[in-house]
Amino acid sequence: MEAYFCENCPLAFEIGGYLHWDLSGGTDLLVCTACGVMHRLIFHEARGCHDMQTGTSELFVLPNPIRQIKTVSRDNGCGQQIKAYEWPYEESDWIKVGVFENRQPLDSLTCHHCQSQGKLVSHEKPENEFGLWPVFKNEHGELYCPVCRGLLESLYFEIIN
């Protein structure tokens, strides 16, 4: 999972995927490169851990692009204050907008905020014109904001929710 922040507009989003610990499927966080709204694609496997294609996918969306991310200090348990980012949404803010059979190719999905089709991207897919990922990376390897093309920063601090 990677989190990025645009110094310019100032969009913040998280992107990337992970397999569920019980091998029941996987979750991919996607971002719309047109409007910056985060989506979440959850795949539930139908037949156990040997087939990651057959099952059900559910698509969730957040109501708006995130343009504020709070920096908080908290105790790390050893008396030291560490900096952390706090996302301004709750688990209950995710809105379910679609259920599909099997795994869905990303380019078949529609953004439920701006209605763009084929603009939802994961961290690895699709590659950009230089064969690099994420898609919002230029030929010099620098990351730019998919919405305003401003400089994108990786958020290195711990993300809490």
Ligand SMILES: [Zn+2]
């Ligand atoms: Zn931006």
Ligand SMILES: [Zn+2]
């Ligand atoms: Zn969009």
